[in-house]
Amino acid sequence: MQAIEFKNVSFSYGDGDSRKEVLKDFSLTIKKGSFVALLGRNGSGKSTCAKLINGLLIPTSGTVTVFGMDTKDKSNLFEIRKRAGMVFQNPDNQQIASIVEDDVAFGPENIGVPRKEIKERIDYALSVTGTEEFRHSEVARLSGGQKQRVAIAGAIALLPEILILDESTSMLDPKGRKEVMEVVRTLNREKGMTVIDITHYMDEAVEADEICIMDNGVITAQGTPNQVFAQKELIAKCGLELPVSAKIAEKLKSAGLPLPEGILTKEALSDKLCELLRKI
């Protein structure tokens, strides 16, 4: 069974003249255990996608299913939200309690987990996200990256199989972004969690198994990072840019360096450059 399936989904806000169609006949399948990055400029409909997955929004037409459960059916929502955790954009607008430990406990408390098990879940969530040292701290005193890691801990405490990041790194500094992405990578590779990362940082998207580019409510490109970033014109047309390393590689190539195609990461670029140096 697929983790998430969008089938001919349309979604629009408002009525009459102010009606705005955000998604148009959108179909997408996300495999269990995969790491998918959803890219697109502001207003392309990517955040709407995230909210459709866990039933915060319900499609105007078409169906969204999570592990075969339709989000339209209200009786499924509890189970869907338990299995698909979500981390939002603003670290300050998603914590409920003042103290880290209490905030992480909020999810398990909601689904009626017994006290002893809540403690185990908090231990687990804090250790996976590397936030044990803040356990008794006030959330307000943490940095942005630390707050988002606590938010991830809050989502993981429900032991979900899917983690949705709705521009979770967009309000963070580079250091915070790195912290959060390290945690997400661990969850995907070591715990087999399905990750859907909605972002507009290309360097973040490069780490995904699959990239979907959205524009105007439809998918314009889909595939591995190499396949997608090879379509340079399309990327520019969708209001996006290539990852920094890819851009540098382009410049070096046009300056005459014999670099191969498909360099997307810092590591790949330095490897290829070292290879060239050795040949000289």
Place this chain on the structure above:
Amino acid sequence: MLSEVTFGQYYPSKSFVHRLDPRVKILLLIAYIVMIFTAQNFLGLIASLLFLSLTIIFSGVPIGSVLKSIKAILFLVIFTAILNILFYSPKQGDTHLFWVVYVEGLISAGFLALRLISLVMGSSILTLTTTPVSLTDGIESLLSPLKLVKFPVHDLALIMSIALRSIPTLANETERIINAQKARGADFDSGNIIKKAKALVPVLIPLLISAFRRGDELGDAMDARCYSGSKVRTKYKKLTLSVRDLIAFLVTVVAFAGVILLNIYELNVLAYFAKIWG
């Protein structure tokens, strides 16, 4: 910095009083207030003040912080004391000083002032030694019997704790908006009080709008974490009573009994002291 303003006046420490169960502290505070109003004479009041001093010593809170709480009600204390002196209705055998002032009037005013001051000092011990979070937990637990009459205790506690946790966020936001308005040439510091209040309108409106937006997002975040009211909810933090709480309870009972005894045997006690000192 606004963001450094923490709510309340909590004084961090790990003292005996700090580690008491918040429910016990709230109940003992109520007992203490009743004790102050039970005391009918200075001896009883002095006894309850002794009890208060004992609490302050075991709380490790510097006496200055406790006395600071009096500052806020100083005006009220002086005002009621003056009213008491002016409107004292003299009885047979009272000593007249001048105009409407009697010695007994002065004494009763002093008694009332002392009562008010010990009341406020006692309450400030509670807020100085208990974090707002555990105070909320304590109140929720104490109110839980009201669940029987369908009173939404859990929702009330959740609202209180979200309000508490929003204070630093909103304080930060206020500071940002003030700076943004200052950068546009707003003037918050000059003019009379009405002008200053008017200058705050362009701060409050964006603050209110952003609070709504935050509330909306927080609602989504709560939904995403399976919040569905208090139906199936369990609670992670459980308040547990310990020997410490029993000791605090017993000490309070002794103090209360002392105050009642002093009410009854005031004259005997006075006579006893008179005999000792000849």
